[in-house]
Amino acid sequence: MTEVAVLHGGASAEREVSLKSGQACAAALYDRGYDARLIDVRRDVPRLVKDLTPPPDVVFNALHGRFGEDGTVQGLLDLMGIPYTHSGRLASALAMDKAMARTVLESADLAVPEGMVVAREAVRSADPLPRPYVIKPLGEGSSVGVHIIREHDDPAEILETDDTLGEEVLVERFVPGRELTVTVMGERALAVTEIKPKQGFYDYRNKYTGGASEHRLPAPIHAEAYEAALDQALAAHLALGCRGVSRADLRYDDTGGEPGDLYILEVNTQPGMTELSLVPEQAEHVGIGFGELVEWIVEEAACDG
Numbered sequence: 001m002t003e004v005a006v007l008h009g010g011a012s013a014e015r016e017v018s019l020k021s022g023q024a025c026a027a028a029l030y031d032r033g034y035d036a037r038l039i040d041v042r043r044d045v046p047r048l049v050k051d052l053t054p055p056p057d058v059v060f061n062a063l064h065g066r067f068g069e070d071g072t073v074q075g076l077l078d079l080m081g082i083p084y085t086h087s088g089r090l091a092s093a094l095a096m097d098k099a100m101a102r103t104v105l106e107s108a109d110l111a112v113p114e115g116m117v118v119a120r121e122a123v124r125s126a127d128p129l130p131r132p133y134v135i136k137p138l139g140e141g142s143s144v145g146v147h148i149i150r151e152h153d154d155p156a157e158i159l160e161t162d163d164t165l166g167e168e169v170l171v172e173r174f175v176p177g178r179e180l181t182v183t184v185m186g187e188r189a190l191a192v193t194e195i196k197p198k199q200g201f202y203d204y205r206n207k208y209t210g211g212a213s214e215h216r217l218p219a220p221i222h223a224e225a226y227e228a229a230l231d232q233a234l235a236a237h238l239a240l241g242c243r244g245v246s247r248a249d250l251r252y253d254d255t256g257g258e259p260g261d262l263y264i265l266e267v268n269t270q271p272g273m274t275e276l277s278l279v280p281e282q283a284e285h286v287g288i289g290f291g292e293l294v295e296w297i298v299e300e301a302a303c304d305g
């Protein structure tokens, strides 16, 4: 029987989501005949190494955010020689660093919103871009630290109170229009979902409060835009060197009519995997059940040791 250790939890802002992702994946693997066990990862490396000794056949990485999604745990597993799911060390690190990811995506001719990295102090004194614009941390997820600065907002106050923003922040032109997301599974982009928050933008609350956002699958957009979103997500996955499953977040500006313009915001290398998450929903839409999806992910596990 294949032994799978499912890493979940972690020390990031996304710990709670990861606990749920891990539980759902472990249960599905168990049902499909894998010897799956959960490991709640904390910031205790000796303990993690001990929990992985003797090594399982595969690690299922259900961590999100810092250390779990940024190449850190991937590097440890490379060192230990244990095959793991999802992207490897380099792709994980590139995708997690929003500034580096933009550079790689632009070099692959993919459109990202106009923007740049600026010192946090600089934003305090003057607007780096015409309003509305977006301020975000270089390496968080789940919309933690993401702020939209509109006409009457005070960026100085936000910069003072939000300690998830580092010394440098990414600022981007606010792209109006709609929010899209696309799952890539290996060589194939699965489907396009439009996410419609009932209030405000797709922030932390709207991501994880049941019923706070509506998922429209397939996204009701122009057929050409739908195809382009699939193509761009796959191109982004390949440009960053991702493995297994990833999920690209895009903005679709259709304010000048359809088909509109697409911009990639980011590629998530460890997307949410609860049964209600976007990736399982898109897989289901193309006829791949949750158990089948999780099993495919395990079979793709690899290691760059």
Ligand SMILES: Nc1ncnc2c1ncn2[C@@H]1O[C@H](COP(=O)(O)OP(=O)(O)O)[C@@H](O)[C@H]1O
Residues within 6 Å of the ligand: 113, 134, 136, 140, 141, 142, 143, 144, 146, 172, 173, 174, 175, 176, 179, 201, 202, 203, 249, 251, 265, 266
């Ligand atoms: N340039 C932008 N224009 C419009 N909305 C944006 C922009 N950047 C981020 N957002 C909004 O903030 C959300 C989170 O941003 P994203 O870059 O995906 O970071 P995270 O890793 O936190 O998910 C997006 O889903 C979108 O709703």
Ligand SMILES: [Mg+2]
Residues within 6 Å of the ligand: 142, 143, 249, 265, 266
């Ligand atoms: Mg996102």
